Each structure stands twice: as C-alpha cells, then as structure tokens.
Amino acid sequence: xxxxxxxxxxxxxxxxxxxxxxxxxxxxxxxxxxxxxxxxxxxxxxxxxxxxxxxxxxxxxxxxxxxxxxxxxxxxxxxxxxxxxxxxxxxxxxxxxxxxxxxxxxxxxxxxxxxxxxxxxxxxxxxxxxxxxxxxxxxxxxxxxxxxxxxxxxxxxxxxxxxxxxxxxxxxxxxxxxxxxxxxxxxxxxxxxxxxxx
Numbered sequence: 001x002x003x004x005x006x007x008x009x010x011x012x013x014x015x016x017x018x019x020x021x022x023x024x025x026x027x028x029x030x031x032x033x034x035x036x037x038x039x040x041x042x043x044x045x046x047x048x049x050x051x052x053x054x055x056x057x058x059x060x061x062x063x064x065x066x067x068x069x070x071x072x073x074x075x076x077x078x079x080x081x082x083x084x085x086x087x088x089x090x091x092x093x094x095x096x097x098x099x100x101x102x103x104x105x106x107x108x109x110x111x112x113x114x115x116x117x118x119x120x121x122x123x124x125x126x127x128x129x130x131x132x133x134x135x136x137x138x139x140x141x142x143x144x145x146x147x148x149x150x151x152x153x154x155x156x157x158x159x160x161x162x163x164x165x166x167x168x169x170x171x172x173x174x175x176x177x178x179x180x181x182x183x184x185x186x187x188x189x190x191x192x193x194x195x196x197x198x
Contacts, residue, residue: 016153018124019160022117026164029113032106033168036175039105043069043182053192069099069182070189077193088197096190103179107172114168121161128154 047068048056056074076095081088132150 014149014152014156016124016127016157018120018127018153018157022120022124022157022160022164025113025117025120026168029110029117029164029168032110032113033171033175036106036110036178039102040175040178040182042067047071048074048189053189054196069186073099073186073189074193085197089194092190092193096186099186100183103182104176107175107179110168110175111172114165114172117164117168118158118161121158121165124157124161125154128152128157 045068048070053070053074073092073095076098077088077092080091080095082091128150130150131153132147135147135150
C-alpha cells in the first residue's frame with residue numbers, strides 16, 4: 001500500500017495546488033457517471049418490449065417482475081385511467097414528462113466537469129511556466145533543477161486535466177445516447193397506449 005501511495009503523493013506534490021480542483025472535479029464526474037450507468041441498467045432491466053404493450057393493455061394485467069421505464073409508464077396509466085379519452089391522454093403525457101425528466105439527470109454536470117478539467121490543467125501550465133520564469137529571472141539558466149520543478153508542474157497538471165476530460169467527454173456522449181434511446185422507446189410506448197384509448 002505504501003509503495004502505491006508514495007508515487008501518488010509525489011505526483012500530487014509535483015503538480016502543485018492546481019491538481020486539487022482537477023482531482024475533486026474528477027471524483028464528482030465519475031460519481032455522476034457511475035450513478036447514471038447503474039440508473040440506466042436498473043431502468044432497462046426486466047422492461048416491457050413494445051410488442052408486449054398491446055397485450056398488457058388488453059388484459060389490464062402487468063407482471064410484477066416488470067420494473068423498467070415502459071412498465072412504469074403503463075402502470076401509471078393503468079392506475080390513473082378514467083375511461084374518458086381526453087383525461088386519459090393527459091395522464092399519459094404527464095406520466096411521460098415525469099419519467100423523461102429523470103433521463104437527462106447529471107449529463108450536463110458530467111459534460112461541464114469534463115470541460116472544466118483541461119482548463120484547470122491550463123491554469124496549472126501557466127502557473128508552472130510563471131514559476132519557471134521566476135527561477136530564470138533569479139538564477140538565469142544555470143539552475144536546471146530549480147527550473148525543472150516549474151516545468152514538471154506545468155506538464156503534470158496539463159496531463160491530469162486531459163486524462164480527466166477525455167474519458168469524461170466520451171462517457172457523457174455514451175450516457176446521452178442511452179438517454180435518447182430510452183426517450184425514443186418511451187415515446188413509442190406512449191403512442192401505442194394512446195392508440196389503444198377509445
């Protein structure tokens with residue numbers, strides 16, 4: 001454990017104070033990413049296929065094992081339906097809006113945190129280069145060890161910022177795609193339910 005902590009501690013010390021906000025934003029970003037992955041996994045597990053919807057509406061029975069987004073939409077409709085077409089259509093639209101509100105949660109936050117990380121990295125680069133030029137102004141170019149500290153800070157913060165941003169941006173796109181597919185599936189399910197209302 002100590003062998004693992006020493007290089008990490010050295011890395012953080014060399015990166016300087018700017019490394020701290022990059023690491024904090026990375027922790028928050030990955031927390032949101034994992035929350036969304038598990039949410040979509042749970043939301044799509046044991047769901048009702050589009051082909052099953054008409055059959056369920058006809059029998060007015062929903063299997064208790066079905067827990068997905070489409071199942072939730074159908075259950076909401078079946079619990080609240082009145083038999084009056086206008087009111088029932090409104091119930092579907094309200095239920096759909098309620099479910100879809102949760103689909104895009106944290107996606108904007110993930111994108112922002114991923115975009116901010118390289119900016120913190122750039123700030124570290126500038127801070128490191130200022131430190132290097134300060135050393136040059138005092139000692140000239142005759143002290144490479146003192147200069148290396150500023151250059152090291154500049155490179156480490158840039159590297160960390162990019163290492164945080166690249167997978168963050170990728171995951172934001174993946175999660176957005178999942179949200180869009182789920183939204184399309186819900187809209188299709190809502191259209192089938194609406195067509196069944198007489």
